[in-house]
Amino acid sequence: MAKTYDYLFKLLLIGDSGVGKTCLLFRFSEDAFNTTFISTIGIDFKIRTIELDGKKIKLQIWDTAGQERFRTITTAYYRGAMGIMLVYDITNEKSFDNIKNWIRNIEEHASSDVERMILGNKCDMNEKRQVSKEKGEKLAIDYGIKFLETSAKSSINVEEAFFTLARDIMTKLNRKMNDNSSSGAGGPVKITENRSKKSSFFRCTLL
Amino acid sequence: MADNLPAEFDVVVVGTGLPESIIAAACARSGQRVLHVDSRNYYGGNWASFSFSGLLSWIKENQEKSEISDECEDWRKLILENEEVISLNKKDKTIEHVEAFCFGDQDSAKDVEEAGALPKLPVFGASGAEGVAQDPNKECPPLDSAVARAESCEAEKAASVDTASTVEENDTEVNCENEGSPSVSSSESALDLGKAEAAPSEVSAQEPKKIMYSQIVREGRRFNIDLVSKLLYSRGLLIDLLIKSNVSRYAEFKNATRILAFREGKVEQVPCSRADVFNSRQLTMVEKRMLMKFLTFCLDYEQHPDEFQDYKNSTFAQFLRTRKLTPSLQHFILHSIAMVSETDCSTVEGLQATRKFLQCLGRYGNTPFLFPLYGQGEIPQCFCRMCAVFGGIYCLRHSVQCLVVDKESGRCKAIIDHFGQRISANYFIVEDSYLSESVCRNVCYRQISRAVLITDQSVLKTDSEQQVSILTVPPVDLGQPAVCVIELCSSTMTCMKDTYLVHLTCPSTKTAREDLEPVVQKLFHLNTEAEKETENEELDKPRVLWAVYFNMRDSSGIDRNSYSSLPSNVYVCSGPDSALGNDCAVKQAETIFQEMFPTEEFCPPPPNPEDIIYDEDELASEESGLSNSPETKPEPSPEESSSRGSTAVNEHSEE
Numbered sequence: 001m002a003k004t005y006d007y008l009f010k011l012l013l014i015g016d017s018g019v020g021k022t023c024l025l026f027r028f029s030e031d032a033f034n035t036t037f038i039s040t041i042g043i044d045f046k047i048r049t050i051e052l053d054g055k056k057i058k059l060q061i062w063d064t065a066g067q068e069r070f071r072t073i074t075t076a077y078y079r080g081a082m083g084i085m086l087v088y089d090i091t092n093e094k095s096f097d098n099i100k101n102w103i104r105n106i107e108e109h110a111s112s113d114v115e116r117m118i119l120g121n122k123c124d125m126n127e128k129r130q131v132s133k134e135k136g137e138k139l140a141i142d143y144g145i146k147f148l149e150t151s152a153k154s155s156i157n158v159e160e161a162f163f164t165l166a167r168d169i170m171t172k173l174n175r176k177m178n179d180n181s182s183s184g185a186g187g188p189v190k191i192t193e194n195r196s197k198k199s200s201f202f203r204c205t206l207l
Numbered sequence: 208m209a210d211n212l213p214a215e216f217d218v219v220v221v222g223t224g225l226p227e228s229i230i231a232a233a234c235a236r237s238g239q240r241v242l243h244v245d246s247r248n249y250y251g252g253n254w255a256s257f258s259f260s261g262l263l264s265w266i267k268e269n270q271e272k273s274e275i276s277d278e279c280e281d282w283r284k285l286i287l288e289n290e291e292v293i294s295l296n297k298k299d300k301t302i303e304h305v306e307a308f309c310f311g312d313q314d315s316a317k318d319v320e321e322a323g324a325l326p327k328l329p330v331f332g333a334s335g336a337e338g339v340a341q342d343p344n345k346e347c348p349p350l351d352s353a354v355a356r357a358e359s360c361e362a363e364k365a366a367s368v369d370t371a372s373t374v375e376e377n378d379t380e381v382n383c384e385n386e387g388s389p390s391v392s393s394s395e396s397a398l399d400l401g402k403a404e405a406a407p408s409e410v411s412a413q414e415p416k417k418i419m420y421s422q423i424v425r426e427g428r429r430f431n432i433d434l435v436s437k438l439l440y441s442r443g444l445l446i447d448l449l450i451k452s453n454v455s456r457y458a459e460f461k462n463a464t465r466i467l468a469f470r471e472g473k474v475e476q477v478p479c480s481r482a483d484v485f486n487s488r489q490l491t492m493v494e495k496r497m498l499m500k501f502l503t504f505c506l507d508y509e510q511h512p513d514e515f516q517d518y519k520n521s522t523f524a525q526f527l528r529t530r531k532l533t534p535s536l537q538h539f540i541l542h543s544i545a546m547v548s549e550t551d552c553s554t555v556e557g558l559q560a561t562r563k564f565l566q567c568l569g570r571y572g573n574t575p576f577l578f579p580l581y582g583q584g585e586i587p588q589c590f591c592r593m594c595a596v597f598g599g600i601y602c603l604r605h606s607v608q609c610l611v612v613d614k615e616s617g618r619c620k621a622i623i624d625h626f627g628q629r630i631s632a633n634y635f636i637v638e639d640s641y642l643s644e645s646v647c648r649n650v651c652y653r654q655i656s657r658a659v660l661i662t663d664q665s666v667l668k669t670d671s672e673q674q675v676s677i678l679t680v681p682p683v684d685l686g687q688p689a690v691c692v693i694e695l696c697s698s699t700m701t702c703m704k705d706t707y708l709v710h711l712t713c714p715s716t717k718t719a720r721e722d723l724e725p726v727v728q729k730l731f732h733l734n735t736e737a738e739k740e741t742e743n744e745e746l747d748k749p750r751v752l753w754a755v756y757f758n759m760r761d762s763s764g765i766d767r768n769s770y771s772s773l774p775s776n777v778y779v780c781s782g783p784d785s786a787l788g789n790d791c792a793v794k795q796a797e798t799i800f801q802e803m804f805p806t807e808e809f810c811p812p813p814p815n816p817e818d819i820i821y822d823e824d825e826l827a828s829e830e831s832g833l834s835n836s837p838e839t840k841p842e843p844s845p846e847e848s849s850s851r852g853s854t855a856v857n858e859h860s861e862e
Binding site: 065076 | 428450571572585588589592601602813
């Protein structure tokens with residue numbers, strides 16, 4: 001099966017309920033916006049293939065499946081993630097304060113070298129703003145990660161955000177590639193139905 | 208927990224163990240509104256995995272058998288006149304005889320804390336640092352985290368990147384985040400950075416590194432220690448279900464790499480695949496031929512009834528003695544391949560077990576088994592994720608006070624949770640440990656004996672230290688159960704580098720320690736540092752750094768009628784059983800689901816996320832909020848859904 005991409009990056013969206021994670025996801029993957037999601041149902045992840053430095057990169061962006069609501073995100077969600085968007089709502093101070101807790105969660109469950117980025121979403125609703133841009137920037141600097149204010153609704157900075165994260169992952173990857181990895185034996189197995197081998201082991205006559 | 212839960216669901220599931228989680232996923236998938244709760248603050252119940260510090264808290268919790276007094280009875284006013292209540296347990300009583308041992312320098316670790324979770328770490332005590340300083344051959348000197356992040360995890364990129372141009376390498380990826388970048392406090396980084404610069408890639412080939420208890424504590428989050436020790440048969444029901452439901456996309460696995468046997472005081476590798484038999488150095492040519500002939504016969508033994516007809520009433524062990532096999536081959540087949548009892552297993556059962564083993568070979572590797580990366584505890588969570596994707600609502604740390612039963616119909620109408628909220632539903636799934644003693648008074652439970660060891664070397668050293676091994680230790684006294692030993696290496700993401708996690712399991716006859724310590728003593732070196740010098744012949748055995756023993760209740764295989772006065776729409780899921788595979792849990796989940804929804808398909812493949820097209824109308828119809836509406840999603844054709852596998856790292860190229 002020919003692949004239509006050079007790299008696959010697994011990205012996660014994390015943040016409190018209602019900050020607009022799913023809207024960001026839809027804006028980026030479908031260029032659509034809808035205010036009617038109440039919580040995320042039926043969306044495992046969305047895909048968009050982008051091009052960076054002539055390479056086709058398939059971004060597989062996972063949504064929380066609503067499990068952020070009662071803080072019951074499964075550890076399996078974090079496994080293998082290469083980039084994480086931490087999203088808060090600029091009109092909701094609480095969601096900003098909780099970014100610290102989400103970062104702690106990431107540190108506990110995600111791989112230690114995952115790329116992270118903080119997004120202050122809903123920046124189109126300036127009149128209801130509770131979190132200043134400076135505050136967001138400061139938090140990002142404290143953690144040494146990048147920051148953008150976005151609006152899924154007005155399509156502000158959404159492309160930039162995902163491209164920035166993808167580029168950072170790419171940069172890290174290239175550096176590692178150059179360092180050259182000599183990976184050892186038997187890596188992890190993804191199970192899919194096409195994997196099974198046809199032949200039973202003892203069918204052939206031998207000895 | 209700011210917002211309240213809806214007051215009505217279709218199905219309420221209490222407990223997040225494997226069968227409950229599969230049922231929750233199946234129900235949500237078929238369009239039911241599911242509430243899934245667990246009273247603990249972690250997923251999985253007795254199927255959970257813990258970091259080292261998490262396990263220590265679990266041990267403490269289970270050693271303190273404090274009763275929680277039920278001071279608040281306010282919820283009783285929610286019960287109507289024509290209703291009665293079935294109270295649920297407040298305290299889990301399924302774990303007993305928990306005994307933990309540290310073999311080494313526990314005192315020096317008293318100031319050390321698990322690293323990683325908190326941004327600001329306490330400065331480690333001098334003794335903690337000493338553990339590192341004593342060790343000039345440390346393979347991966349702790350670097351400043353930024354440096355480590357940039358340089359020492361290079362292999363990890365292979366783990367999560369699907370590089371189209373290197374198709375051949377997709378199957379040889381290595382996840383080494385725990386190998387390259389130990390999380391250390393800034394103070395210690397500074398201390399060690401000089402050394403790192405002096406000898407950036409010093410690799411020790413000689414001595415096995417001495418791991419101190421303080422290091423285990425500090426690297427605690429590298430551990431994912433399972434309460435149950437199981438493997439997935441590559442053609443078992445769980446693998447089938449993971450594939451069919453597409454839940455497999457949430458997990459990664461590692462092949463068990465070796466089947467081991469313990470014979471005449473020695474650990475040996477069992478040749479079981481064709482290649483193994485060919486390459487075996489321990490077998491003579493004649494033995495190779497005998498073994499191949501016998502295994503080939505087992506694969507289609509039903510076609511050759513004349514070969515075993517006369518032994519139908521004998522044990523499998525007796526049958527093997529008649530098959531011109533040398534004693535070592537008989538041992539391998541009986542204990543390591545069929546993994547059956549010498550005294551109670553009939554010929555046909557033994558042949559069946561052997562065939563099951565052989566049929567599972569070669570699907571994913573040279574042994575029949577897979578182990579989930581990050582531990583068995585991931586698997587229930589993967590099903591929970593699936594349930595959540597289809598609208599299931601999750602609450603941990605959420606206890607249920609009671610079931611509310613309608614006196615007239617005898618059916619359960621609702622639960623009342625610990626906030627005193629009444630939540631109604633049509634069906635209720637409750638894990639056995641939540642049922643009170645009055646419901647279980649006629650139930651006779653078995654027990655499982657478990658031990659978990661952290662050791663410094665493999666029980667059988669080879670060129671590669673990254674081995675996942677399964678070893679069956681036959682009983683010393685006939686009639687006793689055999690002990691199943693599973694040794695996990697650090698690349699399974701269940702233990703820190705330079706350690707092994709060893710799980711021992713058997714059906715209980717006594718306390719876990721009484722059942723398992725004799726086996727531990729045979730395979731491992733238990734003495735502390737000081738005594739080590741006195742004895743040399745013991746030196747090649749792996750050293751146990753830390754151990755815990757406990758008994759776990761085995762509530763599998765209990766007839767529904769044994770529970771007293773269970774309403775007809777309340778279904779009970781059992782905790783883990785003592786078998787190696789997961790068939791029991793999958794069967795139970797499917798049976799319960801089919802009883803509730805006889806016309807619904809059990810966990811059909813979900814639509815491919817890439818195929819879901821949302822348009823405005825559909826989105827509007829989802830406004831009803833928490834109700835899920837899978838009917839708004841188009842079902843993909845089977846080809847579309849099966850092609851999904853290619854988005855993740857997969858290994859078709861291996862063919």
